Amino acid sequence: MRGLLAGEPLAAIIASGFFSSEPVQVALAVGAAVAIVSGAVGVFTVMRGQSFAGEALADIGATGGSGAFLLGVGPLWGFVVMGIAAAAVMELIGIQRPRGRDLATGIVLGAGLGLAALFLYLDATHHDTTGATVTILFGSVFAISSSTIPLVVALGTLALGIVVALYRPLMLSTVNAEMAAARGVPVRVVGAGYLLALAISVALAAVTIGAILSTALLVGPAAAALRLTKRPGRAMLAAGVIGMAATWLGVLLAYDSYYWPPKEHGWPVSFFVVTLIFIFYLVSGLPARWRGRSRCSRDS
């Protein structure tokens, strides 16, 4: 691959050894899978106004991740198990009622973060895993083992499968729960199914860019995509592409940053991914602004 790039302009951008590095290959594979799942789930999250629930599930995932470190298990298992448990508690407390939504989320979030504080403290003081805090909260995609890929793909397929299976009933209950109920849609079951997909999706994003930043991957690309298209299917596709572009470019820049100051210390991938998502979001507003401006100039 290096030979292919030699002498081409790409060589200036892609540092040597990028494609042959195993951590890079794993990061690109995991990043792509996670971006696609986050895109599909994220569009519904934005449409249903449940970003706070996504953020809460991600933060509570930190409890699971830090607990997994204590038990010596892979953090992804911790993120997923804790995320699903938190989603179940939110559902039982009353997330299906619009007014109970913030309350249920906030209560579960508070309890979960308290436990995360304890587990992270124990990780740092008793288990000599000083890197755990940074890995869990801010992610370290280059540290993911290639043996995790099958689990990431399986979980991603499950979350995507739920969204595809529930697509029509979920869409109608997102528009109006009563209309959906009148059409015979079991609104609560559909909402719970979506919450399960959200918990899985957020856990996957947490393992990639960290628990705290994972909502950026869930909400950012979806919000940008929703500004570009007025069709939900296309928005999901666009969100996946935007998320993938941000993740891959982020991985590339982080790899390149090894040669940036301070030398020999690469910058965190999560920083690049989240910043790129933010830039994509800002740029996605431009077409509408241009359309508005040209309409104004036509009118005047």
Next chain:
Amino acid sequence: MGAGERVAEETSQAESGPGGILSVQGIGVRLSGRQVLDDVSFTIAPGEFTGLIGSNGAGKTTLLRVILGLQAPDAGRVLVAARPRSRRNPLIGYVPQKFLLDPDMPLRARDLVALGVDANKLGVARPSRTRRESVEQMLAAVNASAFADARVGTLSGGEQQRVLIAHALIGRPRLLLLDEPLANLDLRSAHEVVSLLARIAETQKIAVLISAHEMNPLVEAMDRIVYLAAGRAASGRTEEVVRADVLSALYGHHVDVLRVHGRLLVVAGAGEDSDLAGHEVAFPTAEHDP
């Protein structure tokens, strides 16, 4: 004869029977210790345009929820085409009370109408010509073709109502329930929606039950009125129900029915037993669209 044809034939026989398409029998509902509906009964025949009239809090939405199967009654029963209604009844189409549609929601008017076909099914709908054509026809039937590709959240109140009506009608119901569809509409849009519904009732023989707190925009179109007050109902033709004696019995105190410039007004009478004397009982007035 196939099973589908048999059901259709039985349904059509049941509709034309004495129970009509909808028979509400002695419905009583208590919510939080309050008797919201008390022994409410009425029947609607196929193609009949019925106004469900009552002031805010009279129990209109609760009654519609009972008919839809979303609220279990404490007493009485509802028959749809002479059968006890099931949770998902394809014979009923429903347009809910005005709700906020996010202007950023990536859903075109035509997508919302298409969801009316099979939103209860799992998976993504496969694109089909029949499906597309039936959406087009329904959009045209409610005069919504011009804004079929606009995001539903960006449409005006009247346009949204027409799209929601198309969504409810595309499942080919025999009974269409609408909860306060005229609320927040300007007079012209309200008039358009009522004419559209009256046309649908007449040409497609779909019974329409429309709730409203103001009866005047509906008076010309109504074949029947169900008047709710204090949880009880009186039903019949407008001139049979909107009378001082009938409504006084319903309210439990004397009311007068006045006709002012062609509009019907129900006001508390000056009877001795009324503590509301001189005040308007039920309806804010509005100019009747000529």
